Every structure is written in C-alpha cells, then in structure tokens.
Amino acid sequence: MTLRSLAQELTEPHLKSIGGRIGKVPSLLSELRDAVSGSSSGDAGGGASKQRILVNATALDLLNQIDAEVRSAYSDRYGQGAPTLETCIELIGKGEHPADWDAWFTAKLDWYKAQIETMLRPKKMRRLDNVECPSCLQSKHGEDRATCLYLDCYEGEHKVLKHASEWEVHCVACEASWTREQMSWLLVALSE
Numbered sequence: 306m307t308l309r310s311l312a313q314e315l316t317e318p319h320l321k322s323i324g325g326r327i328g329k330v331p332s333l334l335s336e337l338r339d340a341v342s343g344s345s346s347g348d349a350g351g352g353a354s355k356q357r358i359l360v361n362a363t364a365l366d367l368l369n370q371i372d373a374e375v376r377s378a379y380s381d382r383y384g385q386g387a388p389t390l391e392t393c394i395e396l397i398g399k400g401e402h403p404a405d406w407d408a409w410f411t412a413k414l415d416w417y418k419a420q421i422e423t424m425l426r427p428k429k430m431r432r433l434d435n436v437e438c439p440s441c442l443q444s445k446h447g448e449d450r451a452t453c454l455y456l457d458c459y460e461g462e463h464k465v466l467k468h469a470s471e472w473e474v475h476c477v478a479c480e481a482s483w484t485r486e487q488m489s490w491l492l493v494a495l496s497e
C-alpha cells in the first residue's frame with residue numbers, strides 16, 4: 306500500500322470488504338483508542354462511564370509507541386512541533402517526500418496497521434484436536450494440555466474459508482508449520 310492510502314486507513318473511516326461485503330469501518334486509530342478505553346463506539350448511556358475505567362494496557366502501549374514515533378518523525382521532517390497524532394499522519398500522508406523517507410515512513414505505517422489489526426482481530430484458526438505434530442510428536446502441550454496444531458484456513462474475522470491451496474498448519478508447541486504441499490501427513494492422520 307502507498308503512504309497515502311495507509312495514512313487514510315489509520316486516520317479516516319474507510320470502505321473495506323468484510324466477509325465478502327463492502328462496508329464502512331472506522332479508522333484504525335479510532336478503533337485502537339476505543340480498545341484502550343475499553344469502550345465501544347456508539348455506546349451511550351449509564352454503562353459508558355463504568356466501561357471507561359477498564360484500560361487495555363497492551364493497546365495503550367501500542368498507541369503511545371505510535372504517537373511518540375509519528376510525532377518525532379513529523380518534527381524531524383518539518384522542523385516544527387507536531388500537532389495531534391491524526392493530524393501528523395494526515396499531513397504526512399498528503400505531503401511529498403524524498404523517496405527513501407517515503408519508503409521508511411510507509412513501512413512504519415504498514416507495521417502500525419498490522420499491529421492494530423492483529424490486536425483487534427486475532428486470527429481465527431481451526432483447532433486440530435488429537436492430531437500429533439510430526440515435528441514434536443505431541444498433540445497436546447503444556448500444563449493445561451492445550452492443543453498443539455491449528456489449521457489456518459479462514460479469511461478475516463468472519464471465518465470465510467480460504468482457498469485450500471492457501472491453508473497452513475501451525476504447531477504452537479514447537480512452532481513448526483506446513484503449507485498445503487507438505488500436508489499429506491495431516492490427511493493421513495484425519496482419516497485414521
């Protein structure tokens with residue numbers, strides 16, 4: 306993605322394909338702010354103040370990191386004090402920059418987007434109970450005997466199946482992974 310389109314996704318409501326449909330979603334930074342305060346947007350009434358007491362520390366750390374890095378990049382780039390986080394990103398997104406600076410800041414925004422999305426929308430995967438990992442030879446691991454193997458077969462947060470050629474298996478115990486061509490052992494295990 307370009308610097309400009311990443312800046313828009315971070316700071317402005319935008320259109321997105323959700324489970325095969327196009328819908329309008331809030332900016333990533335406003336979603337992150339909502340996650341920090343533990344409030345859901347559009348939530349009004351007596352319960353709201355109580356919810357805001359909850360603070361998601363991981364989300365707050367990420368927001369603070371983004372805020373500090375973007376402000377510092379803005380000050381370096383323009384030689385003046387930084388306005389609000391969103392305004393910094395909007396102005397940089399609309400500006401012209403030297404190619405190397407553009408590439409560097411684009412990579413930063415890309416990383417922020419990935420971090421926010423991973424935090425807000427953890428990947429849904431199919432658990433493979435009772436299947437032994439060919440690498441560490443376990444089907445459960447740890448004190449709580451958690452399942453080792455997960456099939457990464459869904460697209461986005463609505464469990465739309467990806468094309469089978471893009472499926473992957475991951476072992477959370479030994480961190481081995483397999484793509485489709487290497488998955489024949491799984492077909493054998495599931496047919497037993």
Ligand SMILES: [Zn+2]
Pocket residue numbers: 438439440441442443453476477478479480481
């Ligand atoms: Zn394993």
